[in-house]
Amino acid sequence: MTTRKDSQDINFLIDHIDPLGQGVFKEGDNIFFIPKTLPNETGIARIIKKKKNIHFCQLIKLDSKAPQRTDSPCPHFNECSGCHFLHTDYQSEIEFKQKTFTRMLSKLEINQFETITSPDRLQYRNRIQLHRSGKKMGFYKYQSKQVVEVPNCKIIQPPIAPFLSKVYKDRPNFKSHLELYLKDGTVSINKDLRYAQGGFTQVNQAANEKMLHKISELFKGEQLSVIDLFAGNGNISDVINYKTRMCIDIYPESYSDFINLDLYSADAIHSLRESSIDLLILDPPRAGFKHLNDWVRKFKPKQILYISCHPMTMIRDLMEIKSNYSVDSSFLIDLFPATFHFEGMCVLNRN
Numbered sequence: 001m002t003t004r005k006d007s008q009d010i011n012f013l014i015d016h017i018d019p020l021g022q023g024v025f026k027e028g029d030n031i032f033f034i035p036k037t038l039p040n041e042t043g044i045a046r047i048i049k050k051k052k053n054i055h056f057c058q059l060i061k062l063d064s065k066a067p068q069r070t071d072s073p074c075p076h077f078n079e080c081s082g083c084h085f086l087h088t089d090y091q092s093e094i095e096f097k098q099k100t101f102t103r104m105l106s107k108l109e110i111n112q113f114e115t116i117t118s119p120d121r122l123q124y125r126n127r128i129q130l131h132r133s134g135k136k137m138g139f140y141k142y143q144s145k146q147v148v149e150v151p152n153c154k155i156i157q158p159p160i161a162p163f164l165s166k167v168y169k170d171r172p173n174f175k176s177h178l179e180l181y182l183k184d185g186t187v188s189i190n191k192d193l194r195y196a197q198g199g200f201t202q203v204n205q206a207a208n209e210k211m212l213h214k215i216s217e218l219f220k221g222e223q224l225s226v227i228d229l230f231a232g233n234g235n236i237s238d239v240i241n242y243k244t245r246m247c248i249d250i251y252p253e254s255y256s257d258f259i260n261l262d263l264y265s266a267d268a269i270h271s272l273r274e275s276s277i278d279l280l281i282l283d284p285p286r287a288g289f290k291h292l293n294d295w296v297r298k299f300k301p302k303q304i305l306y307i308s309c310h311p312m313t314m315i316r317d318l319m320e321i322k323s324n325y326s327v328d329s330s331f332l333i334d335l336f337p338a339t340f341h342f343e344g345m346c347v348l349n350r351n
C-alpha cells in the first residue's frame with residue numbers, strides 16, 4: 001500500500017458521494033474524502049488531515065466536470081463547510097440524499113419512501129449561529145476549528161441579512177457563539193446562550209409546514225391518545241387530532257402544561273404512570289433514543305411516529321423494536337437544503 005502524507009497533492013477520480021455529501025476516491029486501501037466534488041469528476045486535491053488510510057482533502061483543481069455541476073450562488077461555498085451541495089442543482093442534491101436514505105432503510109428491509117422537498121433551497125433558515133475562532137467569527141472550515149467569515153451567507157432568511165452585515169461591521173464581543181434568530185418579523189441577537197433562543201424551533205418553516213401537512217393527513221382519523229417525546233414547543237403533536245396529549249422535553253421554558261424531563265436519563269420513564277396509548281411520537285436530537293424499547297413496553301402504543309434529523313440513529317432504534325412493529329410508511333423530508341442533512345420519518349404499526 002502506498003502511504004500518503006499530509007499536504008501532499010493527489011490526482012483523483014470520484015467514485016460516489018457519501019452520506020456527508022463528500023466525493024469519495026479510492027486508491028488501493030487508501031480512501032480520500034473530497035468535499036464539493038461529484039461522481040466521475042477528476043482533478044487534484046490536497047490532503048489536509050489523515051487517519052490511517054483515511055484522508056481528508058481539499059479540492060485544488062478540477063480537470064473534468066460532471067454534467068450536474070453548477071456555479072455556486074454563494075461566495076463563501078468553497079471554503080465554508082456549512083453547505084455541501086451548492087456545486088450542483090437541487091434535483092441532484094435530492095437524488096444524492098435519496099440514495100443515502102435508500103441504503104439506510106435497506107437495513108429494515110424497506111425499499112420505498114416518499115420525498116418531501118423544501119419550497120426554498122436558499123434563504124430558508126430563521127436562525128444562524130456564528131462560532132468564534134481568534135478574531136474571526138463564522139462557520140467552521142472542513143476538518144478544522146478555524147472559521148470562515150460568512151457575511152453573505154445565502155441560506156438565511158432575507159430579514160436576517162442586514163443584521164448579519166451589521167454584526168460583521170460592529171464585531172461584538174462573545175465567547176463561543178452568537179445567534180441571530182428571526183421570529184415574528186423581529187431579529188434577536190444573543191451571545192453564548194446554552195439553548196437556542198426561545199427553545200428548539202424548526203429552522204426551515206416552509207418545509208416544516210409541508211412536513212406537518214403530511215403528518216396531519218397521516219393521522220386525520222379518530223381522536224388519539226398521544227405521548228410526544230422531545231416535543232419542543234409541541235410542533236408535531238399540535239397537528240394531530242388528539243383526545244389526550246402528554247408532551248415531554250428538557251427545555252426549561254417549555255409550555256407550562258408540558259413535562260420537563262431529561263429523556264436520556266434511565267430514570268425518566270419511572271416518573272410516569274403505565275398506560276396504553278394510541279400514538280407515541282418521538283423527534284430526538286441526533287443521538288436518537290436508545291430507551292425507545294422501554295417506552296414502547298410501558299405504553300404499548302398502537303402506532304409510532306419517529307422523526308429524526310439523523311436517520312442513521314433512527315434506523316438503529318427501530319431495529320430494536322422491529323419484531324413487534326412494522327414500518328407502514330417512510331419519508332425523506334428535506335428540512336436542510338444545500339447541506340447533507342435531511343429528516344427521516346417513519347410510521348410504524350404494532351403487529
Ligand SMILES: C[S@@+](CC[C@H](N)C(=O)[O-])C[C@H]1O[C@@H](n2cnc3c(N)ncnc32)[C@H](O)[C@@H]1O
Pocket residue numbers: 199200201202230231232233234235236248249250251261262263264265283284285309
Ligand atoms: C429535534 S428537536 C424536536 C422538537 C419538536 N418535536 C419540533 O418539531 O419542533 C429535539 C428536542 O429534544 C429536546 N431535548 C434535547 N435533549 C433532551 C433530553 N435529554 N431530554 C428531553 N428532551 C431533550 C430539545 O429541547 C428539542 O426540543
